[in-house]
Amino acid sequence: MARHDAFRVRQSIVEAARSLDALGLTQGTSGNIALRWEDGLLITPSGLPYARMSPDDIVFMRLDGSFEHPLKPSSEWRFHRDILARRPEVNAVVHAHPVYCTAFAMCRREIPAVHYMIAAAGGPTVRCAPYATFGTEELSAHALAALEDRTCCLLANHGMIATGPDLEKALWLAVELETLCRQYAVALQVGTPVVLPDDEIARNVEKFRSYGLKAQD
Incomplete structure (x- = not known):
């Protein structure tokens, strides 16, 4: 049963990696995904096109950075490993280079509260x-x-990171972040976006504890 479960989890990572392009989150082989597993993490390998990736290609890495696999883990394994080690509530990390997120990252601009979905x-x-x-x-x-106190961020001149309690929610958040960045970019062309006050966002953060993508039975 344990072997079957491991294969199923690895397969879910492959499927998620292949969905990055369809979701508008990345192009080519950029981007990577990690999932907490046992006493370490499962992570996509370095330099392997998603279309050719199989469950056996997913690399198991220990928290000390060691691994035993013919393929190397993603070159970004450090922040995947460190996020999972530091944040016990996080079980999945998605890193990608979506166009609008990356455009703001190139400008080194944070995204303000221009929409309650933030x-x-x-x-x-x-x-x-x-x-x-x-x-x-x-x-x-x-x-x-x-x-810190956030579930996602931009990386200057690079891309974005989204986290979640499971892979489905991390992917959902990655899509929401790219959507927010796209809306903000359009709003900046239309005029001056109005930023919502912190107390309103605090109310929405509390509401979000029971809102969003629901776990499947």
């Missing part, structure tokens, strides 16, 4: 972490700081 991020802003070279401890540290 409550899904856990607070009145989506922060943009400072730039650091991909795959480094420095980038991981910046990501952890930007995610």
Whole structure:
């Protein structure tokens, strides 16, 4: 049964990785996904096109960074590992380079509370972490700081991170963040977006504890 469960979980990661393009979250082989598993994590491998990826290609990594697999884990394994180690309520991490999220990240701009859906991020802003070279401890540290009291963030000149208690909710949040960034970009062209006050976002954050994507039985 344990082997069957492991295959099913690995398959869910493959399916989620393949859905990134269809969801408008990434292009080509960019982006990566990690899921908490036993005493470590399961993570997509480095440099393997999603169309060719199989459940056996998903890499199991221990929290000390060691692994035993013919393929290397994603080059971004550090922040995946560190987020899962630091945030016990998080079980899934999605990293991608969607167009609108990345455009704001290129401008190093945080997303303000221009729509109540920002409550899904856990607070009145989506922060943009400072730039650091991909795959480094420095980038991981910046990501952890930007995610403090938040469920998602932007990475300067890079992309975005979305987290969740499970993979389905992390993917849902990634789509919501890209939608919010797209709406904000259009609103900036129309005029001056009005930012909602912090107390209104706090009310919505509380409402979001019982709102959003529901777990499937």
